[in-house]
Amino acid sequence: MTPDETPLSPTPRTVVRRGKKRARRSREDLYAVLDAGFVCHLGVIVDGTPMVIPTLYGRLGETLYMHGSTGARSLREAVDGEVCVTVTHVDGVVLARSAFHHSINYRSAMIYGTARIVEDRDEKLEGLRVLMEQLAPGRWDAVRRPTVKELAKTAVLAVSLAEASVKIRQGPPGEEEEDYALPIWAGVLPLHTRWRAPVPDPLLSPGIEVPGHVAERAHTTAFESPALTE
Amino acid sequence: MTPDETPLSPTPRTVVRRGKKRARRSREDLYAVLDAGFVCHLGVIVDGTPMVIPTLYGRLGETLYMHGSTGARSLREAVDGEVCVTVTHVDGVVLARSAFHHSINYRSAMIYGTARIVEDRDEKLEGLRVLMEQLAPGRWDAVRRPTVKELAKTAVLAVSLAEASVKIRQGPPGEEEEDYALPIWAGVLPLHTRWRAPVPDPLLSPGIEVPGHVAERAHTTAFESPALTE
Numbered sequence: 001m002t003p004d005e006t007p008l009s010p011t012p013r014t015v016v017r018r019g020k021k022r023a024r025r026s027r028e029d030l031y032a033v034l035d036a037g038f039v040c041h042l043g044v045i046v047d048g049t050p051m052v053i054p055t056l057y058g059r060l061g062e063t064l065y066m067h068g069s070t071g072a073r074s075l076r077e078a079v080d081g082e083v084c085v086t087v088t089h090v091d092g093v094v095l096a097r098s099a100f101h102h103s104i105n106y107r108s109a110m111i112y113g114t115a116r117i118v119e120d121r122d123e124k125l126e127g128l129r130v131l132m133e134q135l136a137p138g139r140w141d142a143v144r145r146p147t148v149k150e151l152a153k154t155a156v157l158a159v160s161l162a163e164a165s166v167k168i169r170q171g172p173p174g175e176e177e178e179d180y181a182l183p184i185w186a187g188v189l190p191l192h193t194r195w196r197a198p199v200p201d202p203l204l205s206p207g208i209e210v211p212g213h214v215a216e217r218a219h220t221t222a223f224e225s226p227a228l229t230e
Numbered sequence: 231m232t233p234d235e236t237p238l239s240p241t242p243r244t245v246v247r248r249g250k251k252r253a254r255r256s257r258e259d260l261y262a263v264l265d266a267g268f269v270c271h272l273g274v275i276v277d278g279t280p281m282v283i284p285t286l287y288g289r290l291g292e293t294l295y296m297h298g299s300t301g302a303r304s305l306r307e308a309v310d311g312e313v314c315v316t317v318t319h320v321d322g323v324v325l326a327r328s329a330f331h332h333s334i335n336y337r338s339a340m341i342y343g344t345a346r347i348v349e350d351r352d353e354k355l356e357g358l359r360v361l362m363e364q365l366a367p368g369r370w371d372a373v374r375r376p377t378v379k380e381l382a383k384t385a386v387l388a389v390s391l392a393e394a395s396v397k398i399r400q401g402p403p404g405e406e407e408e409d410y411a412l413p414i415w416a417g418v419l420p421l422h423t424r425w426r427a428p429v430p431d432p433l434l435s436p437g438i439e440v441p442g443h444v445a446e447r448a449h450t451t452a453f454e455s456p457a458l459t460e
Contacts, residue, residue, distance in 0.1 A: 039320050039334065041271040043280035049312040050273035050280045054338050082279040090269050092426075093366050095444065099373050100380040102362055104269065108284050132332055136323050136419070143329050143414055150330040172431040184373055185438050186431040189366070191452055193423040196322075200417040201402040208415050214325065222421055 014112060014165040024166040024229070032227040033109040033166055034059045034087055038135045042066060043084040044115075046077045057085070058131035062161045064111060065118070065127035070155045078115040078157060085111040085159055089223045092190035096173035097182045103169060105188060107225055111164045118156040127156040138213025168228065193222040244342060244395040254396040254459070262457040263339040263396055264289045264317055268365045272296060273314040274345075276307045287315070288361035292391045294341060295348070295357035300385045308345040308387060315341040315389060319453045322420035326403035327412045333399060335418060337455055341394045348386040357386040368443025398458065423452040 024030075040057045043050055053074050057066045064085060068075040091105040118124045129140045146154065173186050195217050198210050254260075270287045273280055283304050287296045294315060298305040321335040348354045359370045376384065403416050425447050428440050 038323075039318065039336075041273075041282050041284075041316055041318070043271075043273045043282035043314075045275060045278075045280050048275075049342065050275050050282075050314045052271050052273035052280075052282055052314045052316040052340065054271075054316060054318040054336065056334065084273075084280045084282045086271055086282040086284060088269065088271070088284040093268075095366055095369065095428075097374055098376075098380075099358065099362060099370065100376050100384070102365060102369070102373075104286065104365070106269075106284065110282065112279065128329065132329060135332060135334070136325055139325065139332070140329065143332075144327055144409060144412060146328075146330050150328075154330070172429075172433070179374060180433055181435065182374060183435065183438060185441050185444065186434055187440075187444075188429045188431075189444060189447060190426040190429060191423055192426050193421055196420040196422050198325075198417050198419050199402075200415070203402070203410055204416055205411065205413065208413060210417075211415050214415065214417075214419060217419060 014110070014163050022167045022169050024168055026229050028227060029166045029168065029229055030109055030161065030164050031059065032225040033089065033107045033168075034064070035134070036089055036107070036223050036225040037087050040066065040085050040087045042074075042078065043086070044074055044078040044081060046074060056131055056135060057087070058127070058134035059161070060126070060130045064159045064161060065131050066157045066159070067128060067131055068155050068157070070153055072155070075155050075157065079117045081115060083113060083115045083159060089225070090191055091170065092188045094169075094173050094188055095186055097175055097179045097184040097186045101173050101175050103173070105170050105190070107168045107228070109164060109166050111159060111161055113159040113163055115157045115159050118158050121151070124151060124156045127158065128154065136213070137217070142211055142213065195220055195222055244340070244393050252397045252399050254398055256459050258457060259396045259398065259459055260339055260391065260394050261289065262455040263319065263337045263398075264294070265364070266319055266337070266453050266455040267317050270296065270315045270317045272304075272308065273316070274304055274308040274311060276304060281307075286361055286365060287317070288357070288364035289391070290356070290360045294389045294391060295361050296387045296389070297358060297361055298385050298387070300383055302385070305385050305387065309347045311345060313343060313345045313389060319455070320421055321400065322418045324403045324418055325416055327405055327409045327414040327416045331403050331405050333403070335400050335420070337398045337458070339394060339396050341389060341391055343389040343393055345387045345389050348388050351381070354381060354386045357388065358384065366443070367447070372441055372443065425450055425452055
């Protein structure tokens with residue numbers, strides 16, 4: 001079995017039932033979707049009701065790291081509990097001839113797992129490094145590292161990528177056969193996200209130039225997944 | 231009490247405890263965040279575990295409408311159950327001098343409520359219209375409306391906006407006082423999303439021009455919230 005053939009979804013809850021043609025089964029596609037972003041939506045159960053929290057993440061191999069304040073109840077509730085982490089990139093609006101077939105083009109990954117709190121100091125630092133490098137490549141080596149006190153205030157959660165599903169929709173609308181003859185314009189209105197020019201902190205000391213790792217990113221496209229399989 | 235002073239958060243779970251200075255309390259801010267987008271993350275509980283599903287939504291007054299296939303288990307599970315709906319716009323990366331104070335600029339809304347399935351035909355059509363107009367303004371009047379069969383295949387969920395919280399972070403990093411003197415560049419790398427030129431369906435009949443409601447949106451900024459209060 002090549003890596004591309006390794007099923008992503010060995011469990012009933014990660015078998016894509018709706019929109020099967022949008023399901024992807026390669027781990028490369030999972031990585032491509034996750035690596036293209038840095039904000040996930042973390043689902044936990046608090047007092048019997050679901051809570052969906054936008055938070056930062058980073059991927060290292062088969063592990064997703066998230067972080068938050070040790071004071072945040074949502075993160076405390078997540079520890080050792082089942083969580084669902086979803087990452088979604090919106091690529092455009094699909095304008096069909098029929099209301100029914102309107103959709104969006106998107107890439108999304110859904111991960112189920114148990115959230116483990118990272119206690120080991122080295123893994124905690126590594127989790128934070130991975131998260132920050134995904135947020136801002138090249139940044140970790142340029143900044144002041146966390147103090148013991150700051151580390152104590154930060155909770156790092158780890159979730160395995162073993163149980164995941166990926167759905168991707170790209171391309172023109174799919175219509176009912178008889179609707180193609182309607183005199184209605186149809187197509188896609190794509191969305192495109194770019195990094196703009198860096199805005200210096202008004203309190204920046206004079207004479208500090210924009211570093212390469214920031215300057216190089218400006219004006220490039222964000223949230224791309226060039227590694228997607230066909 | 232002016233509308234701006236109406237608290238968004240009458241319940242313990244929508245009182246923002248972490249990052250209080252990022253909390254907003256006006257309904258106008260809630261509307262501004264919701265109206266700027268069309269994809270939410272819907273949290274439901276399925277078999278005792280959380281599930282976070284990206285899905286389309288539209289807002290009409292104090293109601294959020296979502297839709298999906300009547301065959302989707304996640305939607306069936308959501309009906310009459312507690313849900314959490316989160317909408318997040320990412321505006322940029324906040325690059326601090328210290329690793330600890332890195333963050334993102336964002337606008338996010340979190341809604342708690344009971345998901346009601348819309349049974350009334352008129353409300354169902356109205357919910358779909360609202361959702362489609364949020365996805366593609368001007369579209370509803372240009373396309374073939376849903377048939378009875380299509381309506382039967384579509385589930386429309388309604389959630390009240392009564393219980394919600396809004397968090398917004400904008401601006402430069404906030405650092406430890408002593409870190410401002412460090413010789414490290416700090417600031418914000420903003421993200422900017424635009425609609426691109428429309429891509430016609432390859433199966434489009436000849437002679438059909440791009441309609442105004444599509445052409446006018448191309449090259450404009452997406453996901454903006456100009457109505458936010460200071």
